[in-house]
Amino acid sequence: MNRVVITGIGIHSCLGTDVNEVTESLHAGKSGIVFDQERKDFGFRSALTGAVPMPDLKGKLGRRDRIGLSEEAIYAYVATLQALEQAKMDEEFISKNEVGILYGNDSSAKAVMEAIDLIREKKDTTLLGSGSIFQSMNCTVSMNLSTIFKLKGINFTISAACASGSHAIGLGYHMIRSGMQEQIVCGGAQEVNMYAFGSFDGLGAFSIREDDPTKASRPFDKDRDGLIPSGGAATVILESYESAVKRGAPILGEIVGYGFSSNGEHISNPNLDGQVRALNMALKQQDTPVEDIKYINAHATSTGIGDKFEAQALHEVFHSTRPYVSSTKSMTGHECWMAGASEIVYSLLMMNNDFIAPNINFANPDEDSAKLNIATKTIEQKFDCFLSNSFGFGGTNSSLIIKKYKP
Template sequence: MNRVVITGIGIYSCLGTSLDQVRDSLFQGKSGIVFDEERKIMGFRSPLTGMVEKPVLKGILDRRQRIGLAEQGEYAYLSTLEAIKNAKLDEEIIDRNEFGVLFGNDSSARAVIEATDIIREKKDTTLVGSGSVFQSMNSTVTMNLATIFKLKGVNFTVSGACASGSHAIGIGYFLIKHGLQKGVICGGAQEINPFSMGNFDALSTFSVRVDEPTRASRPFDKNRDGLVPSGGAATVIIESYESAVERGAPILAEIIGYGFSSNGGHISQPNVEGPVRALEMSLRDAGIPASLIDYVNAHATSTPVGDMYEARALDSVFGGSKPLVSSTKSMTGHECWMAGASEIVYSLLMMQNDFVAPNINLETPDEDSAKLNIATKTVEKNIDTLLSNSFGFGGTNSSLILKKVK
């Protein structure tokens, strides 16, 4: 079995569009949530969202490459550029080692809706444009990144709701661990446009604390009233330890455990048993007891039921050791398909810089969250081993464990 290490990370999120910006936002407990006027005009129940700058890729990519990129693909291209740079990769290394790509993505709503609108209005499919099909497919991110960066290894998209990004990293980890790949560019991407969130808004799952955008996302707080959607992209480059050492790559951390499960119950209502199975599986895969986990980046999205069940699951597994816990979604909102990857980046930035980011807006813990050791302020702490949770609709669960390489 090969050891699997992280050699590069990149981020494009509402906390910042570079690793340095995001690190500072995490340390400061800075929220990226805003009031979106476009959502209000469209009749959304909640106009809140995480927001990022629109990338300007003209002059960086040629026209053929640009027209095939959906919104989330643009974010993913920039986060991957950053990750490749800090992993010290170049075209020759990528080609020689047959790097693959696995990204979590579960929608491409804007491209589909815009193409449909043109067809309905113009009654002429040729007016949709040649790039539309590549933007509208769920695999839009991986097909574009594989083409732009000339990747020759594994190439597919992981569609697992809000655990997509985490599962992408987990699958890449398994492929490298079992010797099927030397390196994989993993990650998650999420479009931010209102089209992608209209049906979620219709379910009344979003916070309506519209007069206090930065205080709306409040995981584990007794007075939480729903999540806040967000998006962007995160890239995590993973390699075999042997490959990384051979080429003198920076080793940021080692992935030592991946656990997954399905709740086997309601399509949208979580339970305790499913997450517990994923948590326990990740610990078994890592070969460590729960007591060695220093920090847990919780999935907690700020929904009344979801946070409750995760708190119970965490207490069930970690009740005896009580590691520090926080949900970075308190600052970012729920980055959906990207969250499992971005939260690995956020957690790794904490590990590298010896701090635990705060679970902001936690003023009154409820009965279940009161049992956890939740960081409500930034805590300066050495983190040797951490765990990150990601759960999603349909009852899909993923837990990843990272260890500092000394």
């Protein structure tokens, strides 16, 4: 089995538009959550959201390529540019190698809604333009990026709710580990517009602590009242160890475990057994002792039942070692389809800069979170192994373990 390493990362989120900005935000415990009056006017119960800037690609990408990009694909494009540059994969290298793409995405609501609205108004489908179909398909990210960057390897989208980005990285890990690919662009993307989140708001899933947006996302806190929607994109370049060393590429970390499971029960409620099985599978993949895990980036979205079950699962598996735990969603909100990828990027930035970002807004533990070693402030500490959890509707669970690279 091949060793699988990470040679490039890119990020575009409410914490910043490149790795330097994001590292600073993580270290400072800076929230990216704001109040959006447009959502309130539109009829949302909660007007809270992550503030993600929209990149301007004019002059950077030709019109022919731009017209097919959905909102989330635009985010993914800029994140992937960053990651490929760091990984030292230029056009010449890509043209001579079968670089693949596995990207997590589970909606393209804005593009669909805009197309339908135009048809209703004009009564003429020909006015949609040639790019509409490529924006509205769920595989909008992988189909656009594979074309723009001229990728020749594996090419499809992972659609697994809020675990999409994590599963994309996990499946990429297995593809490279088994020798089927040498390099894969992996990641997750999430549109941030109102159309993507109306149904979530209708379920009462969002926090209504609108008087102080930066305090609203409260993972593991007893007084949490719901999640905050957010998004953007994160890209992680996976590569076989042999390929990375041969190219002289930077090695940011090594994937040593991917655990997955399905709860097989309720469509939206989590359960303890499924999460524990995913955690144990990740640990057993390459016989990683629980003692090696020094930090856990929890899925914890700031919902009552979700945080409760994850705290119980983490306590069951790690009660003997009590590693530091934090949920970066306290700062970003829930980045949904991208979260499993962005939280790998966030954790890599912490590991490679010797600090653990805080779980901000954690003031009052409940009976389950009190059993965890939750980082309530930035901790200056070296660590060489972390685990990241991602769970989603339909009972899909994913756990990834990353270690610092050692020859």
